[in-house]
Amino acid sequence: MLDFDPRDRDEDVRDIEMPWVALRRDSGLDREEVDPRDPDDARDRDRDARERDVDPRDAFIDGLELPRGLEREIVVDGDHRYELNGDDSRSLATVGAFRVVPERDFRELRDEPSDLREPDLRHLRDEGLVRFVSLDGRDRAVTLTERGHHLLEAHRRDRSDEREQTFYAGVSRPRELSHDAQLYGAFLREEERLREQGADVRRVVLEQELKREYQEWLQEHNRGRADSDGRPDRDPREIEEWARDHDLPYFDESVHFPDFRIEYALDGRDRHQDVEIVTDHYRGAHAAGVARAGFKCYGRGGRGGGRGFDPRVAEELFR
């Protein structure tokens, strides 16, 4: 028996090339129908196409086996059958990754008027995969249903990969809905910036996932103990070390978590960017803490519409 799992050898999984080849190189006959571009430029064409066709939602379907083309295809999940195309798959995975996404953010992604864009989300709703929730009585956002969540989980490419995108269904904190609905807008801006640097976004980790990992570590020694009082037995030094291992700021005797973390690859290395949404309510010590944490801060406005970032908030943050 082998004494290692070959699947652990990541470099093996990554470093083989699977190139595009041109079919017409040797036939030399079908001139009138040959693609006018140089067939030897297939790789360049591939790269150009990628650059041209970048869709920030692509990162979220990377680990899923769902349709990616223009045509809708039948997707089976248990007894349910759905019809999805690539756009549906991307929207579904993106909603799952951020838990709640304003409808307007999808609209603006496509630069299409709302009446053209809307049917796609309506299709997902009609299929029972997403539902709409009201935002401030003006806009609405979309979130996964349990069926939508199940569909994504059932079509994971590799369920043993712990670094795969986590998906969520439903609204977790109704009071925070307005705040949570801003995450995707912030992601779009940060993703654009990262992409310009040549980064390849792999996944997004929401605050609650980071906190869950932290809590699991805190309670590790209490797990399974009937006599436990539920209080963690980690001392501040251990906690600080955990925070350092996870590249999270630790000060004022606590670990500080961003609203979400973008994990990406750049120049062959895995990196991440922590992002925090700041609102008008960020004041005083809270705002100062966010500034000290060193997270990338985004306010309302910009791509997502709504009110612009209040300069007074910035003043609070960076004083």
Next chain:
Amino acid sequence: MMKSVSIRLCQSVSPSRIGCLMRLGFTERQARFLVHVLVFSGVFLERQYRAFTGLAHGQKTHDFLARLVTAGYATPITPGALHRGRLFHVQYKPLYEAIGEPNNRHRKPASLGRFVERLMLLDAVLADRRYGWLGTERDKRTYFHEAFERDLPDDWYPHLSFGSGAEQTTRFFPEKLPIGVPLHGDRRHVFLYLATRAVPTDFRVFLVRLADLLRSVDEWSVRVLLPRRFRKAAALYRYAVRDAFMRPLTPREIDELDWYFRSRRGELVCPSRDPDLDLTTAARTFGAARFEALYRVWHQRGVQALWALAGGTLRDQLHRGWGRVEFAELPHQYLQLTPLVGKAGRVEKMLEPGDNLATA
């Protein structure tokens, strides 16, 4: 190590088959093209004939097509709107008999989607003349038997078995995809795969079935043909290759998978040897797409199918460049019928008597 094989066995479009059709009154060029059609697709488009022969659209092409239709050798099929184009289904049994393939399924009617898939395969074969191409099950078996000097067990060839006991029938190379064989001192074999879906479920099964044969071939390429509409699916197909060939199964995983698959099939099994592995855990651990494909092949071949993916031979072949996976985009529109690929359907409309073939 594979043995050098007579060039006569390296291609289905053999001189003897071409000669047989020439005796029916076709020119060498026409006969060569027709043998390609009979062996690889059963259907063709006018532009494929023109590209193959180097002829422009004109009288000669018209005469050839008219002869095929009026003699009853081929049936023109006009799918959808007029002027979108026609395809020609060569269904005349004596033609197939002449090349020694009287029961070839290309002769039978099929759905438009299947016809379009075959047109794509014909394009892929006609486009690459560096290789001899094998199309029929018999030609493939004969070639590999010779090349391996009959050392390779039958179970190592991709196959599907039907029935049981004395009535069991085994089909080798069940996907019926052309295989390219080196002609000029090269050692590389090319295994074509036509993507008919954006999700590579069937491709994973194809890779598992092919694994044993690939391990025995000196140098090989799996060439994935992607219709334009599936171009973006290349990423998923790459993952499928990595899952199948770059992540070999360990003996322990094979034990666990065999136990899980037998449980899943409803067999009464003892608890797993691993005390931490129960059905719930196994279903979660082995729920990924790669294991679904393994289950399908395991269902047909048993645990031997799993052993085909053990060991690092295929991974090493890929690392050393002896094995290679490449993607080729099919650039044509196929009468704008590519959405039918991978779907069932029926033949829509036959040519009406008196229709002008030159507009085909």
